[in-house]
Amino acid sequence: MLRHYLLTCWAVYRRRKMFTAINLLCIVLTLVVLLVAAALFDFMVRPPGSGANDDRLLQVPVMTWIGRDGHSRLQAPLGYRTIEHHLRPLRTVERVAAVSQPQSVTVQQASGTQAMLMRRVDADYWSILDFRLLSGRLPDRDDAAQGRMVAVLSATAAARLFPGRDPVNRKIEASGQTFSIVGVVRDSSHSHGFADIWAPVTTYPSTEYRHQASGNFTALLLVRRGIPLSEVRAEVEASAQRFVFDDPSRWERAVFWADTQLDAVARNLLGQTDTPEPDTAVLVAGLVVASLAFMLMPALNLVNLNVGRILERSVEIGVRKSFGATDGQLALQFVVENILLCLVGGAISLGGAWLVLAWLERSDLIPYFTAAINPAVFGYAVAASSVFGLLSGVIPAWRMARLDPVHALRGVA
């Protein structure tokens, strides 16, 4: 039966070239937008760069202080002291890395100055995120312990600062400090990985950062193998309850949580800064509803096109019914035809989305963005195409399949 549906479908679409082209255009335009949105969302929640550690990686990006007066609140990235005292000793984690927010620095060169993004990181950072070393070496614990003024450049930064030359062992001056370049890594697009320059935390001009409870750091936690994430979350939450304030008369308690990347995105987008576990299900459901709503208008247009297309086949419907087709079989035939067209549209849309993402990647609109049509986005494309096919195909198919055979045979449906 399926072979028969495919044969008919191929013949109908080949015969009605203009209709097929308009239908495909409508499908492709809708799905390209959805696929680009899906790829961007996927990039946010599953950024490349954590490699094999992806399923063991948690992050503590912010902490909230709650005042004794009941309404004072302070929300800020973690201070280095908080990471040292409250996160590094956790028994459920294998490693903890401190990484600063990327800060704009001015790099002085003989050829002029360049604005770049710089992070200060500790030695564990390099083993938690998955960096690919292109030349030289990565800073180690000894560099940090000795406070050596060393730095690593991204491939893009290296090309900008030292075009055509190997930057290893050369020096740069960034915001008044001189660094010796020890290595070059491939560009990272991870939300805690992207930067132009990385230097050890101990290269800060002052040691003040060591004593700060809140500051500009994020903690990356590599969970011990076999430990459930929920156990780590509970330990982090308990650790926050033991937080000691410099000014305990003003602040009553501090809260911070260990989030997956999806949790962190949901927490930001939904504004759920005080919730132990953000409603990721609500976020995903909201995105699915938004996708469906976005598909609805073009789907309604396709419904009209499909009704017209099927109406002109009313004699065929009458003939098929005369020879034993049920309403269900006919509806299924028309739905299959529509879903197949949508799947073809989905395949074209993948190509279209790839082009748009490649353009986004080159345009530098999003720093260190890398386009990825990965299996998850591909799966979303198949699902979205099928849903779109169902949305736009079921109503006309069912309506036309229920035509009275006598009227259908007269072609007056």
Add this chain to the structure above:
Amino acid sequence: MIRLENVSKTYRTDKVETLALRNIDLRVDKGEFVAIMGPSGCGKSTLLNVIGLLDRPDSGIVRIGDGAVGKRADRELARLRNVTFGFVFQGFHLINDLRVVDNVELPLLYRGTPGAERRRLARAALERVGLSARMDHYPNQLSGGQQQRVAIARAIVGQPQVLLADEPTGNLDSHMGEEIMDLLESLHRDGTTIVMVTHDERHAQRADRIVRVFDGHLMAPELAC
């Protein structure tokens, strides 16, 4: 084999009611060749559609074999149409997007016959109508007479109990019309029950019995020559 008892059918639109069939009693026995005649709009096609379960009567009983059809579900009616009837239409009604052989296989497709068996039976049906050489052609590559022969092959491929033909020669010239009538007569000689609507007195005379319809009524029965 087929019995209609006191069957009536009215078509209703917003403003007009048209009584198409009035209290029809009709019996078609196995192996019979019955011609239905009458002026345009008298209800003969409606009668054929009611017999073929394409249309439901407003009142009365339609019996196929021993059972009354009654108000059966769509799925059951579809199965009954599939195994009981083969339809031949005035306008051929072949699906132009499908090859001749795929058109002929259609009734077997809805019966769930496996592909290889479908192909074998379709080839045999096309041989029966003398068109096995055209099985890979598309309908619009054939003449009108050839298309009607394909339609007859489609109607007989599932070996239905009754062949229902609605003005099968209406769109053909006299020569091709005679060819189709020869074919129907030959099928009848082989034991096929045929009910045929026609305007053509000469063609009707080739049936065993002529049923005349006028204003939705059956006229007195008569025997063909």
